[in-house]
């Protein structure tokens with residue numbers, strides 16, 4: 001799982017290291033967006049308007065929550 005933080009104030013985006021975050025916040029810390037977002041701040045402009053983008057970096061997730069593609 002790869003997490004990218006995107007700042008909506010200055011358009012800066014930065015990959016987050018989930019392992020480092022867990023080390024910082026504690027191994028039991030939840031790592032969902034609504035848990036992390038209040039703790040994050042843009043490293044460029046110090047804004048807290050940071051959006052998290054979760055992207056699996058493997059194929060493991062590809063079969064989960066599969067929705068039927070819309071056909072038009």
Ligand SMILES: [Zn+2]
Pocket residue numbers: 007008009010011012042043044045046047
């Ligand atoms: Zn920023």
